[in-house]
Amino acid sequence: MNNKKKLLTTSIASLIALTGFSTSAAELTIKVTNLTHGIAFTPLLVASHDSDTHLFESGVAASVALQKMAEGGSIADLSAQIDAASGHKTENPNMGLLMPGTTTPEFMHDSMNDTHLSLTAMLLPTNDGFAGLDSWKIPSEAGTYTILVNAYDAGTEANNELYVMGAGMPGQIGIPAVPTGTVGTNGTGLSTEDNNKMIHIHPGNIGDDMADGGKSDLDNKVHRWLNPVLKVTVTVK
C-alpha cells in the first residue's frame, strides 16, 4: 500500500516535470530549403533568443556583424552576439553552400528557454543581399510550421554587380563569389550607391546578357530571383 502510494506520487511528479519541460524549453527540428532557381546561400546561422535580441531589423541600419555576413557570408560576429545575449545557435547546418533547389539535412536546435527564432544567410551572387528571418515567435503548441523568408539588402554596399574574387570584407566593394551559372567579365558597374542605407527588401539582381562587358558581371537569365527565397520548416515537439 505504502509502496503503491509512493509509486503514484513519483509518477505524478514526473508528469509535472514533463509538462514543465515542454512548456519552458523547446527542442526544435528544423530544415531549410533554397527555393530559388539560380542563387546559392552561404552558411546559415540559426539562432534562438529572447524578445529583445535581433540579428537584424528591416528599416534599421545593419550592425557591422550583419554587414560581414551580408557582404561576405561570415557569421562569426553574429554568432558571438547570440552568445553575448545568452541565446542558442546552430551554425552552418548544411556544412557549406546551400545550392538552388536543395534542402539542408533536418537538424535539431535546442532553444532552451528562448522565445524567438532568427536566421540569416547571404545570397550569392550579390553585393550585400541576405535572406533573413527576424524574431519568429516560437509557438508553444506542438506541430510543424512553415515560414517563407524574403531577401533583404543590408544597405551597406552599392549593388554594382561586379565580381571581385573574395571581396567579402566591409569596405571592399564587389561580389565575392559566383557559385551558380557563368560569371561575366569587364562589366562597367551598376549602382554606385545604396539609396536606402537601412536594411530593406532587396530590389533584386539586374544582370545583363553579355558575358564580356555590359553593366553587370551577372547573367540576367540566371541570377535574378523573386521572393520568397527560403522555406524554413520548424517542428516543435
Place this chain on the structure above:
Amino acid sequence: MTHLSKAKKSLLALACLSTITLVGCGGSSSSMMPTPAPTPVPTYEYEVTVTNITSNQPLSPITLVTHKDDYTPFTVGMPSDAALELLAESGDNSQVLAITTIIDQASDSAPLGPGGSYSHTLETKDTTLNLSILSMLVNTNDAFTGLNSHDLTSYAVGDMKSFKLNVYDSGTEANTETAATIPGPATMGMGEGFNAARDDIIDLVTMHQGVVSQDDGLTDSVLNASHRFDNFVAKVSIKRIK
C-alpha cells in the same frame, strides 16, 4: 454411392451454368436475379474559382485534380515528372489528366487571360481528398503556377478558403525567352512548346526567377515589359457547397 456421385455432378453442372449465365448475360440478368438496390453514394461539391492576376500572362487551361497522398504534382527540389514537364512547357494537361491515381478532374476549355476567372464545381464521392491546381504561364519557357495537394478534409459545408499562388520553374527548359521557345501569344503561338530535352541549369522544380524581357536587357527575348510578373499570379477560392 452412385446416387451421391450423380448429385455431386449435377451440382457441379449447375454451378457451371450459373457462372456462364452471369458472365454471358451481364447487366440484363437483373430480371432473373433481382439484386438489392445499390445504396446511393453521397456526393460532395466544391466550388473552385481561379483568377488570373498577372499583367500579360495567359494561364493554360486551368487543371483541377483531386487525389490521395499517392500523387504529388510537384515538389520543390525534386525533378518534374514527364506529365508536369509537358504541361509547364506547352500548357498541354493531357498527361496530367491521365495519371491513374487522380480521382476527380476538370479542365477549362481554353487559356485563361489576364483578369479572367474560371469557376468549376467539382463533384466528389469522398471528402478526404487533396485538391491540386496546375497551369502554365504561356508566355514563358517553363513557368507554371499551382496549388499543391491542398487537403480538403477539414472543410464543412459552407467553408471557404482562399489562396494566392506562386510561380514555379519546372527545371526542364532553359529560360532563353527566344521566339523559337515561347508558345504563347507573345509569338502568336509560333514558338515550340514541349521538347523532351532537359536543358535547364538544374533539373529540379524551384520557384521561378521571373522573366527578364527585351525591355529589361535580354536582347534575344521575344517578351516585353508587359510579360513580366512577380509572385503572386493567381487567386484561388475553394468553397464546399454540398
